[in-house]
Amino acid sequence: MTGDDGHRTADRDGAARWYDDAAGPVVRPYAMTRGRTRSADGSELDLIAVVIADEALAGPSGAHVLADRTLSPEHLDIVEVSRTRPQSVAELAAGLDLPVGVVRVLVGDLVDAGFVRVTRPVPPAELPDETVLRDVIDALRAL
Amino acid sequence: MTPTRTDPVPLALKLLVAGGFGVGKTTLVGAVSEIRPLRTEETLTEAGRPVDDLAGVEAKRTTTVAMDFGRITLRDDLVLYLFGTPGQDRFWFLWDELAQGALGAVVLADTRRLADCFAAVDYFERRGIAFTLAVNCFDGADRYPESDVRDALDLDPGVPVVMCDARERESVKHVLVSVVEHAIATGVVGHRDTPQTLA
Numbered sequence: 001m002t003g004d005d006g007h008r009t010a011d012r013d014g015a016a017r018w019y020d021d022a023a024g025p026v027v028r029p030y031a032m033t034r035g036r037t038r039s040a041d042g043s044e045l046d047l048i049a050v051v052i053a054d055e056a057l058a059g060p061s062g063a064h065v066l067a068d069r070t071l072s073p074e075h076l077d078i079v080e081v082s083r084t085r086p087q088s089v090a091e092l093a094a095g096l097d098l099p100v101g102v103v104r105v106l107v108g109d110l111v112d113a114g115f116v117r118v119t120r121p122v123p124p125a126e127l128p129d130e131t132v133l134r135d136v137i138d139a140l141r142a143l
Numbered sequence: 144m145t146p147t148r149t150d151p152v153p154l155a156l157k158l159l160v161a162g163g164f165g166v167g168k169t170t171l172v173g174a175v176s177e178i179r180p181l182r183t184e185e186t187l188t189e190a191g192r193p194v195d196d197l198a199g200v201e202a203k204r205t206t207t208v209a210m211d212f213g214r215i216t217l218r219d220d221l222v223l224y225l226f227g228t229p230g231q232d233r234f235w236f237l238w239d240e241l242a243q244g245a246l247g248a249v250v251l252a253d254t255r256r257l258a259d260c261f262a263a264v265d266y267f268e269r270r271g272i273a274f275t276l277a278v279n280c281f282d283g284a285d286r287y288p289e290s291d292v293r294d295a296l297d298l299d300p301g302v303p304v305v306m307c308d309a310r311e312r313e314s315v316k317h318v319l320v321s322v323v324e325h326a327i328a329t330g331v332v333g334h335r336d337t338p339q340t341l342a
């Protein structure tokens with residue numbers, strides 16, 4: 001607005017804006033997922049899809065997960081945590097303090113590499129009968 | 144990958160917890176589960192910021208939406224997840240994903256501000272998702288008979304109305320049981336291709 005050199009320099013150097021305080025946390029997750037926001041097969045993993053890691057932390061070729069140099073520390077965290085106990089995408093995100101979208105992509109990578117598998121949640125409409133829901137009620141009462 | 148492990152992979156079910164601002168959603172989830180914030184990042188278009196401020200920066204920004212999230216381990220092989228729906232109107236689109244495949248929902252209401260839960264009631268009614276209307280009985284709020292609440296919200300006769308204290312585990316358990324019972328009663332199971340209707 002003042003037209004002085006300082007202003008124009010700042011405007012020309014637009015890239016610098018992406019490294020300010022506000023941009024920091026926005027940029028990082030996407031760098032972690034190599035700019036992708038969807039997994040390789042294009043599907044979105046359900047929030048309550050359960051992730052199960054291979055017991056031996058090995059992929060289909062038998063190679064250990066640590067030998068895979070393409071994986072980030074966050075990938076390894078997911079493998080480790082879901083090997084301890086199978087858990088949902090939402091739990092992984094909450095437990096590792098990562099945004100859901102990031103966890104989706106990372107899990108997608110791990111599925112592609114064969115280090116984890118994912119169960120699709122059963123929508124209530126696909127349950128064979130009420131038995132499970134009666135069990136839910138009993139278990140809730142017993143809590 | 145060949146499954147090599149022996150411990151059971153749990154069947155996962157989810158319930159949603161909705162209601163107006165400050166009605167006790169976080170309190171309710173925390174009363175029955177270990178609660179943790181769940182972050183999603185959403186792209187929002189930012190309107191109304193002074194042009195001087197934006198100068199050349201894309202007006203779209205990614206914003207973090209935090210939701211309440213709780214896990215209840217019912218059995219080795221059975222887990223119930225609770226998701227508190229984000230309260231602000233601009234996050235309605237997030238509900239659609241949460242509602243997909245949900246077993247049912249709790250709509251929390253405060254009798255001093257009943258209108259705040261209209262939107263949630265309407266949302267679940269339209270989608271045929273079983274819900275229980277839980278009246279959070281805050282200290283100092285007048286107690287209304289159930290029928291008044293039902294009338295004011297124009298609820299279907301089958302919708303359970305339960306008085307609760309969101310801070311009390313037993314009370315919240317009762318609310319959740321009511322949702323699951325209602326889901327069973329409305330035929331949530333085994334009606335894959337038929338739209339759910341309230342009995």
Ligand SMILES: Nc1nc2c(ncn2[C@@H]2O[C@H](COP(=O)(O)OP(=O)(O)OP(=O)(O)O)[C@@H](O)[C@H]2O)c(=O)[nH]1
Nearest residue numbers: 164165166167168169170230280281282308309310
């Ligand atoms: N007296 C009383 N206070 C309650 C009850 N439930 C919640 N509160 C209080 O009400 C306030 C709001 O509760 P929250 O659980 O944060 O409400 P919320 O719906 O998650 O609020 P937002 O996420 O901000 O929309 C807190 O100070 C709670 O301690 C209740 O049953 N009785």
Ligand SMILES: [Mg+2]
Nearest residue numbers: 168169170211
């Ligand atoms: Mg809250």
